[in-house]
Amino acid sequence: xTYSGLIEAITRIEAGxxxxxxxxxxxxxxxxxxxxxxxxxxxxxLHHVIEKxxxxxxxxxxxxxxxxxxxxxxxxxxxxAPREADTGQSGIDQEDADYDLVMSFIAESRSHLEDIxxxxxxxxxxxxxxxxxxxxxxxxxxxxxxxxLGLPRVKTLSHALETVLDEVRNDRRSVxxxxxxxxxxxxxxxxxxxxxLDSWAETVEPSHPxxxxxxxxxxxxxxxxxxxxxxxxxxxxxxxxxxYTPEMIDSFVQExxxxxxxxxKALMDLDEGAGRESLDEAFRGxxxxxxNAGFFxxxxxxxxxxxLESVMDGMRKGDRTIGSGAVxxxxxxxxxxxxxxxxxxxxxxxxxxxxASAQPNRESLTLGKVLIxxxxxxxxxxxxxxxxxxxxxxxxxxxxxVVAESTVQEALTVQNARVPKSETGTSTIAKRDVRVxxxxxxxxxxxxxxxxxxxxxxxxxxxLNDLELPEFEKASSSMGKIIRDIQSLSMSIRMIPLDGLFxxxxxLSRDLARKFGKTVExxxxxxxxxxxxxxxxxxSDPLVHIVRNAxxxxxxxxxxxxxxGKSESGIVELSARYEGNEVWISVxxxxxxxxxxxxxxxxxxxxxxxxxxxxxxxxxxAVWSLVFEPGFSTAETISDVSGRGVxxxxxxxxxxxLRGLVNVESIKGKGTTVTLQIPMTLAIIDGITFHxxxxxxxxxIADILEFHRPDADAITQAPGGRRxxxxxxxxLPVITLEKYxxxxxxxxxxxxxxxxxxxxxxxxxxxxxxELLGNQQxxxxxxxxxxxxxxxxxxxxxxxNGDVCMILDVGYLLNAELNGDAR
Amino acid sequence: MxxxxxxxxxxxxxxxxxxxxxxxxxxxxxxxxxxxxxxDALAADxxxxxxxxxxxxPVMGGFDFVKALKSGAAHTQTPVVFLTTESGxxxxxxxxxxxxxxxxxxxxxxxxxxKIVGLLTT
Numbered sequence: 030x031t032y033s034g035l036i037e038a039i040t041r042i043e044a045g046x047x048x049x050x051x052x053x054x055x056x057x058x059x060x061x062x063x064x065x066x067x068x069x070x071x072x073x074x075l076h077h078v079i080e081k082x083x084x085x086x087x088x089x090x091x092x093x094x095x096x097x098x099x100x101x102x103x104x105x106x107x108x109x110a111p112r113e114a115d116t117g118q119s120g121i122d123q124e125d126a127d128y129d130l131v132m133s134f135i136a137e138s139r140s141h142l143e144d145i146x147x148x149x150x151x152x153x154x155x156x157x158x159x160x161x162x163x164x165x166x167x168x169x170x171x172x173x174x175x176x177x178l179g180l181p182r183v184k185t186l187s188h189a190l191e192t193v194l195d196e197v198r199n200d201r202r203s204v205x206x207x208x209x210x211x212x213x214x215x216x217x218x219x220x221x222x223x224x225x226l227d228s229w230a231e232t233v234e235p236s237h238p239x240x241x242x243x244x245x246x247x248x249x250x251x252x253x254x255x256x257x258x259x260x261x262x263x264x265x266x267x268x269x270x271x272x273y274t275p276e277m278i279d280s281f282v283q284e285x286x287x288x289x290x291x292x293x294k295a296l297m298d299l300d301e302g303a304g305r306e307s308l309d310e311a312f313r314g315x316x317x318x319x320x321n322a323g324f325f326x327x328x329x330x331x332x333x334x335x336x337l338e339s340v341m342d343g344m345r346k347g348d349r350t351i352g353s354g355a356v357x358x359x360x361x362x363x364x365x366x367x368x369x370x371x372x373x374x375x376x377x378x379x380x381x382x383x384x385a386s387a388q389p390n391r392e393s394l395t396l397g398k399v400l401i402x403x404x405x406x407x408x409x410x411x412x413x414x415x416x417x418x419x420x421x422x423x424x425x426x427x428x429x430x431v432v433a434e435s436t437v438q439e440a441l442t443v444q445n446a447r448v449p450k451s452e453t454g455t456s457t458i459a460k461r462d463v464r465v466x467x468x469x470x471x472x473x474x475x476x477x478x479x480x481x482x483x484x485x486x487x488x489x490x491x492x493l494n495d496l497e498l499p500e501f502e503k504a505s506s507s508m509g510k511i512i513r514d515i516q517s518l519s520m521s522i523r524m525i526p527l528d529g530l531f532x533x534x535x536x537l538s539r540d541l542a543r544k545f546g547k548t549v550e551x552x553x554x555x556x557x558x559x560x561x562x563x564x565x566x567x568x569s570d571p572l573v574h575i576v577r578n579a580x581x582x583x584x585x586x587x588x589x590x591x592x593x594g595k596s597e598s599g600i601v602e603l604s605a606r607y608e609g610n611e612v613w614i615s616v617x618x619x620x621x622x623x624x625x626x627x628x629x630x631x632x633x634x635x636x637x638x639x640x641x642x643x644x645x646x647x648x649x650x651a652v653w654s655l656v657f658e659p660g661f662s663t664a665e666t667i668s669d670v671s672g673r674g675v676x677x678x679x680x681x682x683x684x685x686x687l688r689g690l691v692n693v694e695s696i697k698g699k700g701t702t703v704t705l706q707i708p709m710t711l712a713i714i715d716g717i718t719f720h721x722x723x724x725x726x727x728x729x730i731a732d733i734l735e736f737h738r739p740d741a742d743a744i745t746q747a748p749g750g751r752r753x754x755x756x757x758x759x760x761l762p763v764i765t766l767e768k769y770x771x772x773x774x775x776x777x778x779x780x781x782x783x784x785x786x787x788x789x790x791x792x793x794x795x796x797x798x799x800e801l802l803g804n805q806q807x808x809x810x811x812x813x814x815x816x817x818x819x820x821x822x823x824x825x826x827x828x829x830n831g832d833v834c835m836i837l838d839v840g841y842l843l844n845a846e847l848n849g850d851a852r
Numbered sequence: 853m854x855x856x857x858x859x860x861x862x863x864x865x866x867x868x869x870x871x872x873x874x875x876x877x878x879x880x881x882x883x884x885x886x887x888x889x890x891x892d893a894l895a896a897d898x899x900x901x902x903x904x905x906x907x908x909x910p911v912m913g914g915f916d917f918v919k920a921l922k923s924g925a926a927h928t929q930t931p932v933v934f935l936t937t938e939s940g941x942x943x944x945x946x947x948x949x950x951x952x953x954x955x956x957x958x959x960x961x962x963x964x965x966x967k968i969v970g971l972l973t974t
Contacts, residue, residue, distance in 0.1 A: 086972065129872070163910075192933075
């Protein structure tokens, strides 16, 4: 029996270091178990040791213990036997990871990392020492907790970041953009760790998670850069400005792969005889990938996409037959793209023989070029016929999950009042969070939707019409209130503040500014405005596009700005607010504004409808709308990110899919403001139901301006058959639904009808109704398949009495009117 | 009668760990996010047989908290231990001057914490 382990443990005891005391006591206790019976002296000695050490702990520390400690050691040494292997500290339990701790760590770290990013960005312009302290403390905490999980790299990385920050807060290092860059990157890596842990957590059983291996996030480059901050030489030349992190690249790869899947399917549809739409879809997909590739400085991918685009463009122009051979060539191209993208992803594991080269498959690249030559393609503009197809109604419904007619959309609604703003976690105590399976959450919302319909069917049941049921009415009213409360609650569960999205834009704007060589001041208000989390995801891309445009095209470069008396630094301001039923998100830049002449000129070139006077009589807003037409672009070079004219029309399409609007205001020389108007209600609306042409229709109250009963002489007929309604001083086009839908009814003289005045953005129209029925909440359901191609319908709804009404899509209706399609 | 351990730490994960370690052993746990909150909580209810205090906290850190604690009447003798990630020399001495029993370096093992608490609350 040897005491060398115990002696070593006692030697390690430092005054005040309680763990070292306990470790020694553990060792002594272990030895007690090994004492052969009858060896009383040994037993007593060991217990004496334990007693002594307990006393040290209890009485607090002091250096006078050292003498006692040495006595103990000599006493033990007398008993010592030949050395055995030292058992050492068992350290952190390597068996089952502590699932709760991992989850808590993830939540806590995310919160800290958000704070850190936000503080770091502020640190660039604000020398407030509290910012530095805050970042330091956050990193320190992450380091501390991570040590319990056995995450040495996290610890190493945080320690390195901490050291640099400590220097800053002790005035031994100054803050500059390069420092902020590297610190941001360090935080991105920490975020990558947290994300990887999150993924791990999703795959394991909480009660039996098994061993947690530290995620394999690469940190050496960041460590290297942190170390080299001390020296005056430049950072390693391979990555001068790491604007992107492996995690962002993964995200880009993921997104691109998904797009490629869709594009592939579209191309195969095309091969099987589908129409132009499939080609357009594939084109748009490649275009998106090209844009993103540009952002991540993936030249090869960008050029490859360019080649594919040119081939497809030639096909779109219609002067080449789209034969199977051509489609095969394109599919090969997609494959090459796919494999190249996969290599970029951080969890790519190369096969043994494979050389992880940075070039896409040479063979396919050549194939692409050959196809271009074969087609004699001019890299010209996109065909304006893109927008001739009517929009698919199905696209309008988000979160479709609509499988059969019986499925009801989830209930998201705002009753009357606005959704109250919630606190956005400013307290330092973490909120109690719970992980919920999103599938179940969606099901819950679906059922709530059904509950609303069922409730409506109960209280509006025609069988109750003639009955006097005061008690029943009280009870059902109380039930109604409870249901409304559940609705609000379910909506609030899905609502999160725009803060996260704005932070992303802030970061994007900083990175883009540096990329384009401009200085940008990013402002934001209304970040605590809340929206449904899925809607936020949907508007993220359009917003990125708009911000990119603002910085790239909107803001002039520093010199130009100064020459015209502006500050060198351009402003990009993001703001969000509630407006009635909607959330309005604006992106304002103080750049050069939209060039009306240039836009009109371009529209003319494209053959767009700008009137006989070359657009001189067009209102500004109408001119700005031209920018959103597919096929439009004023960028000179094709290889520009938005150069193919796909950018802004996709933005508007995405927003209109959310039943929202895009509004543009611009003053030449002063700047441009793009506003996204997104309704908060998705699938439940307040609507007015009415009869017209024998059909039951409904209109969202939000789009109705007023009801009007005109005098006989207020309606006139314009040449061409269109009717005009005069209200006060305004002339409004009349949209007669019988005619619009070609309903087979005798032409009514509806001068004594009620006219419903619709408005959306700047557009107005009047719709005559045969009979107004009432105002009610409607749960929007998808149109049955045979009705899906019908224009200007956003869905249908079941009324309380079981009748079905058609819900009109006001945006579409008014659009058609503006373009002269309706009469 | 069970003993009450007061854990003052701004990291919810650490507090959770301490709670998960000590509650099964029969200890009552109280928690606070920083020194100031702890003092406020104690003003309302002074019960605590031992303090586990993180050194780095916002608003009021470990040292300031212990100073304030020891200058009040209720807990001049109550054992206090610090939680820290390093055991630098400066911290050692300050703690000593404040009458703290010692420190515990992170990461620690649950059983070790339990033993320490056991020793200090008997």
